[in-house]
Amino acid sequence: SQQGEEDPQALSIQEGENATMNCSYKTSINNLQWYRQNSGRGLVHLILIRSNEREKHSGRLRVTLDTSKKSSSLLITASRAADTASYFCATVFSGTYKYIFGTGTRLKVLA
Amino acid sequence: NAGVTQTPKFQVLKTGQSMTLQCAQDMNHEYMSWYRQDPGMGLRLIHYSVGAGITDQGEVPNGYNVSRSTTEDFPLRLLSAAPSQTSVYFCASSYSIGNYGYTFGSGTRLTVV
Numbered sequence: 001s002q003q004g005e006e007d008p009q010a011l012s013i014q015e016g017e018n019a020t021m022n023c024s025y026k027t028s029i030n031n032l033q034w035y036r037q038n039s040g041r042g043l044v045h046l047i048l049i050r051s052n053e054r055e056k057h058s059g060r061l062r063v064t065l066d067t068s069k070k071s072s073s074l075l076i077t078a079s080r081a082a083d084t085a086s087y088f089c090a091t092v093f094s095g096t097y098k099y100i101f102g103t104g105t106r107l108k109v110l111a
Numbered sequence: 112n113a114g115v116t117q118t119p120k121f122q123v124l125k126t127g128q129s130m131t132l133q134c135a136q137d138m139n140h141e142y143m144s145w146y147r148q149d150p151g152m153g154l155r156l157i158h159y160s161v162g163a164g165i166t167d168q169g170e171v172p173n174g175y176n177v178s179r180s181t182t183e184d185f186p187l188r189l190l191s192a193a194p195s196q197t198s199v200y201f202c203a204s205s206y207s208i209g210n211y212g213y214t215f216g217s218g219t220r221l222t223v224v
Contacts, residue, residue: 033212042115042201043154045212088153090213097161097208098169099144103153 004032004089004102012108019076021105023089024069030092032065034074037086037104046074046087051094081111113137117202117216124192124223132187132219134202140214142205143185144169145177147198148218154201160185161208192223 007022023032031050035043049056049065049072056063062075076083086104093100118133136143144159146169156169158177166177174196176188185204189196199220203213 030209035212042215042217043203043213044215048210048212092208097142097159097167098156099159099208099213100156100170101146101154103151 004091004100006087006089006102006105008105009103010106010108012110013079015079015081015109015111017079019079019083019107019109021074021087021107023072023074023102025072025089025091025102026070028094029067030094032063032072033090034061034063034072035088035090035101037088039085043088076107079107079109081109083107084109115202115204115214115216117200117219119219120217121220122222124189124221126192126194126223128192130189130192132189132200132202132221134185134187134216135183136185136204136214137183138204138206138214139182140204140206141182142208143179144203144213145175145185145187146201146203147171147196148201149198157187157200189221194223197221197223 004023004025033048034046037043047058060077065072086106088104090101115136141162145157146154155171160166160179202216205213
């Protein structure tokens, strides 16, 4: 079974709006990462947040991590049409080297 | 610096055939993995390796073998192809699983008929 579950499964917003997607996981983790996948392409790493961090920023991206709730969120501010993609969270079980991906959120940004 | 190179990009196999999907990276990454991606299922881990000579099973290892004789190469072998193995396969590598993200290859689209 997959470790991470993203919510919502699909999201459609207007250009300029913010997009928020969430990831929940089941067991203790070492870190959590977010990736973007454009249609038909490989995944691109966006940001890594460690289990002892609560928030991290990278450009228009803001990631939060709540280990007590076993959840993370990815916020994309001032979205652009080019942000249209699928977004995945990935986690590493504590004590393992298995990198497990969630099912993803499909984001569509309308111009 | 080519990153992660996967070959072939497309492949059609008949049921029962075997083949090897190639993956090579030139970044001296110790950690490498193979995933398959099916519609609505996200990415599922098949096998992974933490260094040359060391491999382990992921979530869905049945029907696949791997080896890691060098740091650079991590081939995935399909032993006897089945229609259920129709998928897009991604290879990925990382310098350090705790501190760095994956670099992904562009994928191999496999169809088993």
